[in-house]
Every structure is written in C-alpha cells, then in structure tokens.
Amino acid sequence: MSIVRTLVSCAVNFEWALHQLDVKNAFLHGDLHEEVYMEIPPGFGNSQTDGKVCKLKKSLYGLNQSPRAWFDRFKRVVVGMGYSQCNGDHTVFYMDRQKHITILAVYVDDIVITGDDAKEIKDLKERLGNAFEVKDLGPLRYFLGVEIARSSKGVILTQRKYVLDLLNETGMLGCRPIASPMDRNHKISALSGDPVNKERYQRLVGRLIYLCHTRPDISYEVSVVSRYMHDPRVGHMEAVYRILRYLKGSLGKGLWFKLNQHLDVEGYCDADWASNIDDRRSTSGYCIFVGGNLVSWRSKKQDVVARSTVEAEYRAMAVSMSEMIWMRSLLSELRVLRNNTMVLHCDNKFAINIANNPVQHERTKHIEIDRFFMKEKIDGGMLKLGYVKSDEQLADCLTKGLGPSDGVVICSKMGMVDIFSPS
Template sequence: MGYKQCNGDHTIFYRHLQDRVTILAVYVDDIIITGDDTEEIALLKERLSKEFEIKDLGLLKYFLGIEVARSDKGIVLSQRKYVLDLLTEAGMLGCRVAPTPIEQNHKLCSESGKPVDKRRYQRLVGRLIYLCHTRPDITYAVSIVSRYMHDPRTEHWEATLRILRYLKGSPGKGLWFKAHGSTGVEGYCDADWASSLDDRRSTSGYCVFVGGNLVSWRSKKQAVVARSTAEAEYRAMALSLCEMIWIKRLLVELHLFKRAPMKLWCDSKAAINIANNPVQHDRTKHIEIDRFFIKEHIDMKSLELSYIKSGEQLADFLTKGLGSKEWNNICNKMGMIDIYRPS
C-alpha cells in the first residue's frame, strides 16, 4: 500500500497488485475510487462498507463542485453549476460579456481607487480561487485581484467583476483529457519582469502537461525582486522544474512514468544559456541555489531545456493580460472546451 498526503484534508492512497493500480482519494467524507483492477476495486468497496456507512454513487459525475462528463473522445472536467451559482449570487447573470478575464496592459496597484467592502470582496475572490481548479484561463486574473484582499479598492472590485463577465460568456468551459498514447511530462514556463507596480516583483507562470493533457498550472508573484529579465525567467524555470519533479515522482509511484527526460520550454535564451553554460555561473551568484538545482537535472539527463518563441509560449496567459485573439488561441492549445456551447 502506497501513501501520499496532498494537504490537510485531501489524502490519496494507492496500491500496486501485479502491475495494476488502485487509487482511493479522500476529501473529508467524500471518496473517489479508481484504477485498472476491477476486482481490487470491488473488494475495497466491500471492505469499506463493513467498516463505515457508505453509499456507492456509481460512475463519477460530480465531486466537490467539479462536473465530470465522459465520451468516447475523453473526459471533460468543468464547474458549470458552480459558475452559474456564483453569477447568480453576485447578480451578474444578465451582465455584458467580456472577451478576456483581465485587461491587456492593466495598471492595477494598491492605491487604485477608493476602499470597498472588504468582506464582500474577500468572499467573491475566495470563490474564484476555488474555480481555478478547472479554469486555468482565469488563474492570472484571480492571482492579481487576490493580492489586494487586505485592502480592496474600487478598481480591484471592477477587475473582479470583469472576471465574472468573462465567465458569463463561457460558464461550461473546462479541461478536456484524452488519450495520446504517452505519459511524457512537458512544461512551459514564463515570467513578466517587474510587473508589480507596488514592489516591482516579477510574476512567474508555468503549466505542466502529462501525455499532452494539462494537469498543473500556476501564476505567482516572485518572493524577491529580480534584477534582470533573465533572473526572473530563471526563477520561473526553477519553480516549474519543482512541479514537474513532483508530478514525475507521482507517476513513478503509480508505475505510469516511462524513463524519458522531462521537457521544459522557455522563451528566454539568456536563461537557457545560464542553465547550460557553467562559465556564466559566476555572474548569477544571486540565484546560486536555483542554478545548481537546474544544472543538476540537466547533467542527470532527466531534463531537456528547449527554446520556444514568445508567440508560441503557452505560459504567457499566466503572467500577463493578453488580447482576445491570443487568449482564445492559448485556451484551445490548453485543451479547454465548452461542451455546453451550441455547435
């Protein structure tokens, strides 16, 4: 029996039996059982029913606000009901639709406007944070408005309402998972240098794919001020690598990882050169731990760093606001679809 603790409430147990895997995910009193061993799953259900009072709801359709739709083409995860309930609570069901969740080249800062109701703002942003579990397209916008939860202003509130207006146009949009015949780990990382107007810290963004399906993404302001674009990109690269290693270890434990190097795409040639060329390391003492960390995995041939043009960088939407054309293009490449939209 294997064991993995994800957080305080969410626990995953997994068991290997003759190269087969059974997974039991527990969140408080909600349980998901999955795997490729039907006999083991039936036995596990029987044992659980003897120890606890449980109810088998059949194939997974709804879990913690996440809706699961299946077809021969794959599985779609969405939070349509959650979005509609959120719009209803905020009185935004009849609002005008926004093409993107945040304005391109926005100038939000801590002094943007007059103070607003903090409690109402925090409740709305908190619900949007949970929605990010299936909506990577709003992750950057939510990360921006969540920075001001301690002292929200009118422009912050307007930016939050814009996210709702964007959701109104596609409440059923979700992630599409389909079989591509591989379980390779591939990541994209990006950084927007000195983007925060409050403290000039950069924003890191990454997204990780397993077998061509998006499984992890993040948009986060860096903990320290970067003195150059290359430094900001390098820190984003290290953050992405940490997530990819965690996913790789999980796949190894589940006997799903094939021995092949992970691939990380970056649009900064300077950051890639620093990672590959030890001669330049004396110029990067301020990011010494990150450079040793990345170089170690390159030397072990467990990581391949590759350059990608900025126009093809999928992590772009996790570090900055984009135009509607670029936004829709990236969402399509991320595997986001709306099965509820009329064809």
C-alpha cells in the same frame, strides 16, 4: 486538485474506469487518542448535572481533532487492506499486484478509485462498506464542485453550475459578457480608488480562487486581484466584476482530457519582468502537462525583485522544475511513469544558456541556489530544456493579460473547450 486531475489523465490514457464513493458521517468514525470534555448540551442538564461535563469517547463534528482522527482511522483501515500510502501525497493510496494497479484518493469524505484491476476495485468497495457507512455513487460525475463528463473521446472537467451560482449571487447573471478577463495594459495598483467593502471583496475573490481549479484562463487575473485582499479599492472591485463578465460569456468552458496514449511530463514556464507597479516584482507562471493533458498550473508574484529578465525567467524555471519533479516522483511511485525524462519549455534563450553552461558567471551569483538545483537535474538526465517561441508559449496567459484572439488560441492549446456552446 492537481492530484485529481493527474488521476483523470492517467485514467483517460490507460482507459481506466473512475469510481466515486461517499462516506456518511465521516468525522464520527474517528477515534480520539486524548481526553476531550464538552459541556452538557442544553435541555439535557438538571440539578444533578450542574457543574459537570461530558467525556467524549468518539469524535464529533466541530472538534479540532476530528479531521485528524478520521483520517488516521481511514488510513489504518486502508493500509490494513494491503494498500501503501503515497509519499508524494498522503491522501493517495495504491496497491500494485501482479502488474495491476489500484489507486484510491480521499478528500475528507469523498473517495475516488481508479485502476486496471476490476476485481480488486470491487473487493475494495465491499471492504470499505464493511468498515464504514459508504455510499457507492457509481462513475465519477461530480467531485468537490467540479462536474465530470466522460465519453469515448475523453473526459471534461467543468464548473458551469458553480459559475452560474456565483453570477446569480452577485446579480451579474444578466450582465453583458466581455471577451477577455482583464485589460492587456492594466494599471492596477494598491491605490486604485477609494476603499470598498472588505468582506464582500474577500468573499468574491475567494470564490474565484476556487473556480481556478478548472479555469487556467483566469488564473493570472485572480492572482492580481487577490493581492489586495487586505485593502480592496474601487479599481480592484472593477477588475473582479470584469472577470465575472468574462465568465458570463464562457460559462461552460472546462479542461478536456483526451486519449494521447502516453504519460510524458511536459512543462511550460514564463515570467513577466517587473510587472507589479507597487513593488516592481515579477510574475511567474507555469503549466504542467501529464499525458498531453493539463494537470497543474500557477500564476504567482515572485518573492524578491528581479534585476533582469533573465533572473525573472530563471526563477520561474526553478519553480516549474520543482513542480515537475514532484509530479514525476508521484507517477513513479504509482508505477505509471513511462518516460523518465521531462521537457521544460522556455521562451528566453539566455536563461536556457545559463542553465546548460557549466561555467559560472558573475551574473548568476544572485540566483546561485536555483542554478545549482537546475544544473543537478539537467546533468542527471532528469530534465531537458527546450526553446519555444513567444507566440507559442502556453504559460503566457499566466503572467499577463492577453487580448481576446490570443487568449482563445492559448486556451485551445491548453485543452480548454466549451461543450455547452451551440454547434
């Protein structure tokens, strides 16, 4: 989804159109390169077919080979039209012709097309229609459960219908809303009460994880409750229901992509030191902006225990930098990158000083690989580190629970709005 959000940001800043296509019976278009046999379907067998099987000539739904066979066929068709497959993400194809760009992104049977070459986009639709059974859905409005609304001021991505269906399924449609998704000083641990229904808990958390595609305001909270999928307890389920109560009060919140007339890559990173009660590991969080619009974010518990706040912040910086480098390489390959230098904001001066200091210290031995990785990118001019005050740190909501007022301020700065709220 970060690819889709990046393409939407490019389309808004360059004022490109966004088109959507749907491939009917996509998996049936795949070509099998190995011998696959299936049992004769019930009702088609007789005494002459006893003990015999069918040999498949084309892929079918349900085969493990079907997704790979379909994408292989699709790739050969698109590359045959003169498009190049993107190395940053193999589901993205592009054509750069006479200073005009056309970009195609595919997810199973859903296709998004954008670019500034209107004639090529029209020809591409016709050629895809000749190769497959394709339905032109017009402007991009609904993609993978995400509702997309566009106006002259920009584009907004929401999952309001998804939230309503989730609340209706859980019986929380009439619940009393709450102002924050998690208590600021929560003490959730592995032994928070008695065990609960594991399948129900996993289903609820799984649906919340998918909701995070347009809701960075609940990413940290969902990250916390997803740590206990193997052994959910009463306290964990209560935390899930609190997230649902928060969603009830913010049904229409979504990401707002506006025209900023640039495509600079900018990031914010933060870490909450030793925040996990069970194993004292820290939580990393980052958010990446492309063209002034939020396209990528993450909240994740670190893999090892950090012995200091500097170490935790430094590890968060390294993870954020990896994401920004990938985003930069993707934009560069698509020929849309305008500024080669990225800026990463951090609220820890000690971590910034270590990254900019050419002299090694004893305190950096345990993060030596991350240190050399960052030093190489900074010395090469690819990245600049900037200091930001803690109250202006946008990644703060991805590392800890915030109060209602702080959450509203950060959500507003991240570009989250509610177009369904009464004026």
